[in-house]
Amino acid sequence: MSILEIEGLHVYYGAIHAIKGISFKVEPGKIVTLIGANGAGKTTTLSTIAGLIKPRRGKIIYNGQEIQGLPPHAINRMGICLVPEGRRIFPNLTVMENLMMGAYNRKDKNGVKQDLEWVFSLFPRLAERKNQLGGTLSGGEQQMLAISRGLMSRPKVMMMDEPSLGLAPILVEEVFEIIKKINKEGVTILLVEQNAVGALKISDYGYVLETGNITLEGHSKELLANEQVKKAYLGL
């Protein structure tokens, strides 16, 4: 059974029909990616799954349960976390407080402590800066903090919106490596990227989104080799 299943999802912004009835599946333990150009509806899709936007029609099924229309905090508590586009670090909170915001609803103190050690081992820079305000971090550090903050909720599904956006090439590599590492720990990942090559290289399955429709899907290796994808998204 898929851990996450989207069925005929329609999303509107006022009169604008942003998502036009898309369907896709995320299998547990996999990395699934949505690729597509600016304005294709990738961020809208993730925001809708996270509960920030209410869909007009369609179903979002998580572990067999319909979750469309639930408020974002309820969806997060079920184990779906969104690492939002643009990092959205709390600039007025320290690095440590940002991380604890991720773990806000957790009661298992020891588990939180372990996860804290884990994210500090993934990103030693954060440990060095744990008492600094989030707003004083560099862009790359903020992305690391945003990912770590997401991990602190110990999600079953982690949705990541453009984690490589605006990062130096060397950091982009690092972020993709980290995503693989997180996935190896058993976290299912739904990744949205404009960097289609990077995303397809680390993912198992991919969907191509074009102006609110899914136009192509397949195993990531196949998509990487697909002529149409190569032309449109890989710049080859």
Next chain:
Amino acid sequence: MSLNPTILIQNLLNGLMVGGLYALIAVGYTMVYGILRLINFAFGDVMVMGIYFAYYGATLIRLSFPLAVTVSLAGTALLGIVIDRLAYKPLRNSPRISALITAIGVSFFIESFAVVFFGPNYKPFLDALENKTIAFESFVIGNVYLPKIIFIILGITAIALFILFVIVYRTKIGMAMRAISADIPTTSLMGINVDNVIGFTFAISSALAALAGVMWALRYPSFYPYTGFVPGLKAFIAAVFGGIGSIGGAVVGGILLGVIEMMIITLFPTLMQYKDAFAFIILIVILLVKPAGLLGKRTVEKV
């Protein structure tokens, strides 16, 4: 100009005390503004409701004074939550001007409610005390009389503000409050029920306003439904003076405003009748010279 040192010391203390009370209300304005970008003009009226609750709790239900005050704080905390749920929550995604007009409406509503239910007449708050002498006792140092009640009020104000700072900066819900002031959608993505945190903010702000009201009434014991109007406005000015959105700023702004007011009439007793005008002059000056306030940060409007 000859200045009587006794009067100077007394007025300085009075200024500190009144300023502390402004601060207690101003922190409410600033916290709600920080979270919702909304000026809840009803805080002055919540303050008066706090006085009425304590007064009737002690005189009508015959609770001991401390118990009556406790009930009053709990009642106004609940009132704050109700105001938010009924008046402001439906307008969360509306233009800010709608919420602002609603805030003025809530203020008028509570005032009118108090006139209808409690009557328009002045009431003697000290009837709520079993032992009224406490309000009139003084410490005497040489020929300087220092009313005990001022020190009690200053002490309670300091404790209340300390507790507030601990809540905001050292507890989980305080962390969520600060997070919401930066970014509401992202806070909800952390699994936090934002409406509950906003409700909590209204609850503590309202309880603090009620506490300020009760202490105000201990010092200026006759009260009626519009008693909160001027202190409420001055607390708003104090919050802007200190930098709206900044809790430390609200405290500094409140205390400075109280002291400046008292010092002006101490130095120029003939200006006594214009006392309330100075707060507004300060407001105009601060808006011209340093619109972000003393401790406020200049922020770019969020789109």
